[in-house]
Amino acid sequence: MDKELAAANKELERISRIIRKAILDGTQSVRDIGSGLITIWERDLWQLGEEKEKEFFVCAYEAFGLERRSVKAAMAAEHTFLHIEEAALQLPENAAQAVELAKLDNDKQIEVWRRVTEECETSQLPVTVLRVRDAVNQERASEKEEGRGIEIDLDDDDELSLTEKGEEALARIKALCGKKVADALRQKRVKISEDGIKLWADQDDDVVKELPHYVINHNWTVRKSLNYMSKVIDGDTEVDELILMARNRGGRLVGNHQDARIVVEIVT
16 A cells, blocks of 8 residues: 555656646646646545545645636646547647637537637638637537427436337446446436447447446546546556556556557455
8 A cells, every 4th residue: 555655646746746837837838737637636646645535626726726716627628628639630729718618518629619710711810719719609509599499308207218229238337337337327327328328338348347437436428438548548657557546446447558458457
């Protein structure tokens, strides 16, 4: 345990130095701040040490003087940058544009951002925060309009309604992850659609077993969880970090690096 705690503290100090430097450098370093905070949150680095009784946002304020709103904005902006990078599109020029896009779901972020950049390029106009905000507001208004008149309210049901294919997918998840996870999905204690359940069930066994950590514990979408899992391990990840991440996930970690599948299990 001492070795694991030392590894967590070492990683936390490294990330903290980056965040403090980014804060001093100004708003152009929001990505460093957001990325560092996301890593601390994902790996529970504060909770593993002396701050284990404190809330994440309290720790962020005490460590960096960042208010809850600033922490959420920085993390949301970095997530948006990552989504746009994955789509191989031109990146927003500043964090303010990314924060506006973060008000939308992942798929809509890409759709709206592509539309804004293409319209500005055609009109030979600069991409500004106001133009991004207007496009986001229009998209949100459109979504509300499309939702009117729908007579079915899933929230009125006690359990998630699934097709035959959806039931088969949930049965696979139950077989690999256990009844507790399946019941959480069935009883709508986690926000998930039938498509999300099918996507979950379509993964390899190891990935199916790993997903509850993200979907159940962190309330992420399945797609967001899979995107993160594909990036969690890189060439600089040390063995101690892999062990720490595995322990944080209930004793098991599954990840990919290049063409290799990496599985870490804690043996007790």
